[in-house]
Amino acid sequence: xxxxxxxxxxxxxxxxxxxxxxxxxxxxxxxxxxxxxxxxxxxxxxxxxxxxxxxxxxxxxxxxxxxxxxxxxxxxxxxxxxxxxxxxxxxxxxxxxxxxxxxxxxxxxxxxxxxxxxxxx
Numbered sequence: 001x002x003x004x005x006x007x008x009x010x011x012x013x014x015x016x017x018x019x020x021x022x023x024x025x026x027x028x029x030x031x032x033x034x035x036x037x038x039x040x041x042x043x044x045x046x047x048x049x050x051x052x053x054x055x056x057x058x059x060x061x062x063x064x065x066x067x068x069x070x071x072x073x074x075x076x077x078x079x080x081x082x083x084x085x086x087x088x089x090x091x092x093x094x095x096x097x098x099x100x101x102x103x104x105x106x107x108x109x110x111x112x113x114x115x116x117x118x119x120x121x
């Protein structure tokens with residue numbers, strides 16, 4: 001069963017845009033990304049701290065669906081690629097922020113909040 005993943009890559013800023021696109025295509029083909037792969041290129045940015053001799057990196061965030069069994073080879077390829085400074089792969093379960101609540105959960109949370117406010121008074 002395919003699951004939704006989010007990968008953040010920090011590439012060497014010396015790489016050309018075409019080389020980064022080729023690497024991304026190779027990585028996502030290797031993992032067997034099913035469905036639509038969403039790639040958000042943030043571009044070249046200053047790193048928060050030096051990584052080796054690097055002070056800048058090219059940031060990319062990708063979301064894709066893949067089988068869990070394909071991840072070890074995918075991560076191995078990323079680790080062996082000298083153009084990737086850092087990477088992070090996580091399950092993408094929901095958008096940023098609090099997870100969505102059902103109407104029942106929302107009503108219970110509101111009731112608890114009101115009770116807490118009454119106790120404080």
